Amino acid sequence: MNEYPLFPELPEGGDEEVVALVERFKDVLKKAADDVIGDLYVDIAPHIQSDAWTNFRNDLMDGLRNYRNRKMQASHDFKQIRAAIYKEFREEIIADLNQDLMEEVESLKEDLARAREWANHRG
Numbered sequence: 001m002n003e004y005p006l007f008p009e010l011p012e013g014g015d016e017e018v019v020a021l022v023e024r025f026k027d028v029l030k031k032a033a034d035d036v037i038g039d040l041y042v043d044i045a046p047h048i049q050s051d052a053w054t055n056f057r058n059d060l061m062d063g064l065r066n067y068r069n070r071k072m073q074a075s076h077d078f079k080q081i082r083a084a085i086y087k088e089f090r091e092e093i094i095a096d097l098n099q100d101l102m103e104e105v106e107s108l109k110e111d112l113a114r115a116r117e118w119a120n121h122r123g
Contacts, residue, residue, distance in 0.1 A: 064081070
């Protein structure tokens with residue numbers, strides 16, 4: 001009788017069978033890991049990279065759009081940004097602002113015409 005019955009001994013050849021079973025299990029796990037990593041790399045990684053870039057761009061744009069950030073963030077950065085943009089793109093910015101204003105004027109004219117038309121039909 002075994003002195004330690006809670007720790008039974010393997011039958012003859014059992015050691016080899018356990019080693020073979022563990023090796024097969026390792027092979028199955030390796031294949032599953034390779035498949036999952038392959039899916040992650042091919043299917044998900046581009047989205048993560050794209051999302052990271054998009055998040056970075058959004059953070060940057062939020063920082064640049066909110067001019068009040070200049071007081072909380074590095075004010076010298078905003079000074080450099082303003083100076084560079086003004087120096088390099090002054091004429092284009094003025095033209096774009098003028099175009100934006102013209103589009104706003106046209107939109108407001110259309111809104112006013114619709115409001116007048118609506119008011120005429122009501123009264």
